[in-house]
Amino acid sequence: xxxxxxxxxxxxxxxxxxxxxxxxxxxxxxxxxxxxxxxxxxxxxxxxxxxxxxxxxxxxxxxxxxxxxxxxxxxxxxxxxxxxxxxxxxxxxxxxxxxxxxxxxxxxxxxxxxxxxxxxxxxxxxxxxxxxxxxxxxxxxxxxxxxxxxxxxxxxxxxxxxxxxxxxxxxxxxxxxxxxxxxxxxxxxxxxxxxxxxxxxxxxxxxxxxxxxxxxxxxxxxxxxxxxxxxxxxxxxxxxxxxxxxxxxxxxxxxxxxxxxxxxxxxxxxxxxxxxxxxxxxxxxxxxxxxxxxxxxxxxxxxxxxxx
Numbered sequence: 001x002x003x004x005x006x007x008x009x010x011x012x013x014x015x016x017x018x019x020x021x022x023x024x025x026x027x028x029x030x031x032x033x034x035x036x037x038x039x040x041x042x043x044x045x046x047x048x049x050x051x052x053x054x055x056x057x058x059x060x061x062x063x064x065x066x067x068x069x070x071x072x073x074x075x076x077x078x079x080x081x082x083x084x085x086x087x088x089x090x091x092x093x094x095x096x097x098x099x100x101x102x103x104x105x106x107x108x109x110x111x112x113x114x115x116x117x118x119x120x121x122x123x124x125x126x127x128x129x130x131x132x133x134x135x136x137x138x139x140x141x142x143x144x145x146x147x148x149x150x151x152x153x154x155x156x157x158x159x160x161x162x163x164x165x166x167x168x169x170x171x172x173x174x175x176x177x178x179x180x181x182x183x184x185x186x187x188x189x190x191x192x193x194x195x196x197x198x199x200x201x202x203x204x205x206x207x208x209x210x211x212x213x214x215x216x217x218x219x220x221x222x223x224x225x226x227x228x229x230x231x232x233x234x235x236x237x238x239x240x241x242x243x244x245x246x247x248x249x250x251x252x253x254x255x256x257x258x259x260x261x262x263x264x265x266x267x268x269x270x271x272x273x274x275x276x277x278x279x280x281x282x283x284x285x286x287x288x289x290x291x292x293x294x295x296x297x298x299x300x301x302x303x304x305x306x307x308x
Contacts, residue, residue, distance in 0.1 A: 005236055006236075007236055007237050010232055010233045010235075010236035010237050011233060011237060011241070011245070011284060013229040013230075013232055013233055014229060014230050014232075014233030014234075014237075014242055014245050015245055015248055016226075016229055017225070017226040017227070017228075017229035017230040017233070018226070018230065018245055018246065018248040018249050018252065019248060019252040020221055020222050020225065020226040020252075021222055021226055021249050021252075022248060022249035022250060022251065022252030022253040022256070023252045023253065023255070023256045024217075024218060024221075024222045025253045025256060025257065026256060026260060026262075027214050027217050027218060027222070028214070028218070030210055030211060030213075030214040031211055031214050031215070033211075034205070034207060034211050035196055035199070035200035035202070035203050035204075035205070036084065036088055036199070036200075037081075037084065037085070037088075037192045037193075037195050037196035037199055037200070037203070038192070038193070038196045038200065038203050038204055039211075039215060039218075040080075040081070040084055040188070040189075040192040041188075041189050041190075041192035041193040041196060042189075042207075042215050042219070043215055043218045043219045043222075043223055044080070044185045044186075044188040044189035044192060044219070044223060045185070045189040045219070046215065046216060046218075046219025046220060046223070046224075047181070047182075047185045047219045047220070047223030047224040047227065048182055048185035048186045048189055050219065050220055050223075050224040051178055051179075051181050051182035051185060051224050051227075051228065052182050052186075054178060054182075054224075055178060055179060055182060061179070061182075062175040062176065062179045063175075064171075064175060064179075064183065065174075067170070068170075068171050068174060068175065071167050071168070071170055071171045072167075072171060072180070072183050072184050072187055073187060074163065074167045075163065075164065075167040075168055075171070075180075075184050075187075076184050076187035076188040076191055077187075077191065078159065078160045078163035078164070078167065079160050079161065079162075079163040079164025079165075079167065079168075079184075080160075080164065080184065080185075080187075080188035080191075080192075081188050081191040081192050081195065082156065082160045082163075083157055083160030083161060083163075083164065084192070085195070085199075086153045086154070086156040086157035086160055087099060087103075087153075087157050088199070089153050090150055090153030090154050090156075090157055091150075092150075093146070093147045093148075093149040093150030093153065094144065094145065094146035094147060094150025094151065094153070094154060095143075095144030095145050095146065096141075096144070097141040097142045097143050097144035098141075098143050098144040098145065098146045098150065098154060099150070099153075099154045099157060100137065100141040100250060101137060101138045101141040101142075101143050101144075102151070102154035102155060102157065102158050103137075103154065103157050103158045103161050104133065104134050104136075104137025104138060104141065104158075104246075104247065104250065105134045105158050106158050106159075106161035106162040106165075106243065106246055107129075107130035107133045107134065107243045107244040107245075107246050107247065107279075107283070108127070108130040108131055108133075108134050109158065109159070109162040110130070110162050110165055110166060110239055110240060110243030110244075111123075111126045111127045111129070111130040111240055111243065111244065111283075112127065113162070113166060114166070114169075114238075114239050114240050114243075115240070123240070125282055125283070125285065126240050126241075126244070126283055128279075128282060129244050129279045129280065129281075129282035129283030129284075129285075130243070130244050130279065130283060131279070132275055132276070132278055132279025132282060133244055133246070133247035133275075133276050133279035133280060133283070134247075134279075135275055135279075136247055136251075136272045136273065136274070136275030136276030136277075136278075136279060137247055137250050137272070137276060138272075139268060139269070139271060139272030139275060140250045140251065140254055140269055140272035140273060140276070141250060142268075161246065162243070165234060165239050165242060165243045166239065168180055168184070168231060168234060169234065169239050172231050172234050172235045173235065176235065177227075177228055177230075177231030177232040177233075177234065177235050178228050178231070178232075180231050181223075181224070181227035181228050181231055184227075185223060185224075185227070230242065233245070237284075240283070241283055241284055244279065244280055244283030244284070245280055245283075247276035247279060247280055248276070248280065250276070251273045251276050251277070254269055254273060
């Protein structure tokens with residue numbers, strides 16, 4: 001959670017954050033017998049407490065305006081709670097590989113939507129990089145069988161993944177990545193807790209010691225640390241360059257699975273991982289080249305953060 005403005009450090013932090021998310025697959029497996037949304041509510045609550053505690057120790061909680069509250073609500077509904085619900089329900093109608101492959105298209109959505117929203121044309125290199133990431137994720141996941149409801153839910157999950165970045169852009173600029181993560185976690189924890197009884201007959205069983213351990217790891221590392229690092233990356237290098245890094249998630253998940261002996265490393269999977277790496281590098285290279293062409297351009301800085 002560095003305050004450095006270095007793009008290299010920000011990108012490194014973003015990659016580390018997404019590696020934590022992708023590598024958490026075995027940890028999530030420890031919660032297979034616990035109601036999913038209840039687990040998410042506890043996880044987000046732990047993350048929120050950690051992040052709010054960090055902010056209080058650093059000087060106080062930033063004030064948020066009406067548009068920030070709306071953006072945080074949209075972020076939590078689409079990119080956190082909605083994303084999880086779409087994945088859970090989507091796998092009832094489609095194989096997990098198909099859902100993962102569709103979600104891999106989120107960097108392409110970000111590369112197209114962000115510049116259009118800002119009134120400019122999408123950068124060709126950014127779109128090509130995102131397209132390569134999508135192709136690499138498709139190869140890694142392997143696709144699979146699906147039905148029409150499965151396709152619809154997978155598309156909703158993809159839009160939710162994109163929304164996790166898109167809805168955060170303005171809020172991160174105004175109040176910072178840590179505060180954005182903290183407030184979004186509060187909203188997501190409440191939302192998951194409210195929805196859980198609709199998806200589980202017994203939504204709040206007492207977690208076992210193993211389940212508590214998994215929830216703490218997910219709450220502290222995969223939520224508090226990873227969200228903070230990722231939104232820091234968004235604030236420094238922008239949503240397009242940050243969004244293309246989403247391809248790191250399946251690659252890190254593949255690496256952990258191979259290291260644990262859960263699956264072999266095939267030539268197909270290795271080719272997919274290499275394609276993702278090339279796409280991520282191309283997405284970063286696009287902005288570096290444009291930056292060299294206009295070294296004197298400057299963006300207006302963020303407004304001062306008000307504290308309570």
